Amino acid sequence: MKTQRREFLKRSATLAAIAGLPANRSPAASAATSHHYLGRTRDYSEFKVIEPGRIITKIESWTQRQYGFVRLTTNDGREGWGQLSSFEPDISALVLHRQVARHVLGADPAQIDALVDRVIDANMKFPWSYVCRALAGVDTAIWDLYGKIKGKPVCELLGGRAAPFPVYGSSMRRDISPEEEAARLARLRDERGYAAFKVRVGTPTGHDRDAAPGRTEKLLPAVRKAVGAGVRLLADGNSCYTPPKAIEVGRRMEDNRYFFFEEPCPYWELEWTAEVAAALTMSVAGGEQDNDLAQWRRMIRMNAVDIVQPDLCYVGGFTRSWRVAMMAREAGKVVVPHSSHLSWITLFSLHFMAAVPNAGPFVEFTIEGDINAGESIYRPALEVRDGKVKIPDGPGWGATLNPAWLEQASYQKSERPARA
DSSP: OHHHHHHHHHHHHHHTTOOSOOOOOOTTSSOOOHHHHTTOOTTOOOOOOSOSOOOEEEEEEEEETTEEEEEEEETTSOEEEEEOOSSSHHHHHHHIIIIIHHHHTTOOTTOHHHHHHHHHHHTTTSOSHHHHHHHHHHHHHHHHHHHHHHTSBHHHHTTOOOSEEEEEEEOOOSSSOHHHHHHHHHHHHHHHOOSEEEEEOSOTTOTTOOSSTTHHHHHHHHHHHHHOTTSEEEEEOTTOOOHHHHHHHHHHHHHTTOSEEEOOSOTTOHHHHHHHHHHOSSEEEEOTTOOOHHHHHHHHHTTSOSEEOOOTTTTTSHHHHHHHHHHHHHTTOEEOOOOOSSSHHHHHHHHHHHHOTTBOSOEEEEOSSOTTGGGGTEESOOOEETTEEEOOOSSBTOOEEOHHHHHHSEEEEEEOOOOO
């Protein structure tokens, strides 16, 4: 009875501001068919945004430091730009040109669902990480192509609107005292209008260890006191805890009115995370590391998480992220993507959240480094005003890369051979 009550309270708190979700269904309501394995729920419709008839003839990539970008060109000269997953993008670019490009060149970009599935199927010996990170560059470039052909922002292609969207300020730091963290979040609340923040607890894959003795226990109430009752607070465990410790930390969060607990346990330990989710009244979030849609289906069906957090570039792009969101929607869950830095991943997430029907209340936005750091790579830079970021309203993603950055980057190209 207590578990049922926790589930009711948690679901009510998570969905309070979300309209249009279907009635909750039993996780075992439908069989695991190949259709479901591909992440297509019963009411999933393949994307048909542009008319068929073109083919992709060229794939180019530019990589530098932690970022990598992709340009696709079609036989009629149309172009679309996307991004490889960040971090080690040179490896993702190598996989793109060696293992992904040959399945994309000559394909019709209008058939994006079939194209995405073909790449995954053809690389069944190489699941999943770098293939998905490379595929993200292709998929997001195709969505940019769609927007440019239609003359609309990506979000508007799916019924959304390019308007200011709420963001939460995401701290990446554990090398900061609770008092210093609390003070800087209160300052950013006042300067940028943030109405939500996320802090880091424990230490990544830390086996219950804290970043400093007693840091988490001091941090949770210190931040709440500093920002006030009107600010939503989230916390990220980065796979730190065993279930007993995660439940202990989660109850401290509940005492301080935190909104959700992200990745409390090692992310591959779904049963551990499900145990924590069942024990807590607050919502548990997770999934940023996951790119196997079958794993996503299991996670959602077993109620390991209440809020799903695909990273659009880790999971393989906009299309596969949409499938994750639709699986979540079928189970009555909301989506809040992982987007922890100021590359295009945040831009993609803003468009995604403006369109997806079961969007959560905000998009992740890092507070680390120069707030305009993205401007050296692309324009317009994303800027927080009154706790929101304006989604660019130009065609496609609505952003352009800095030519100087591209000139300094490592370049590779795959091209469809010309027919004799």
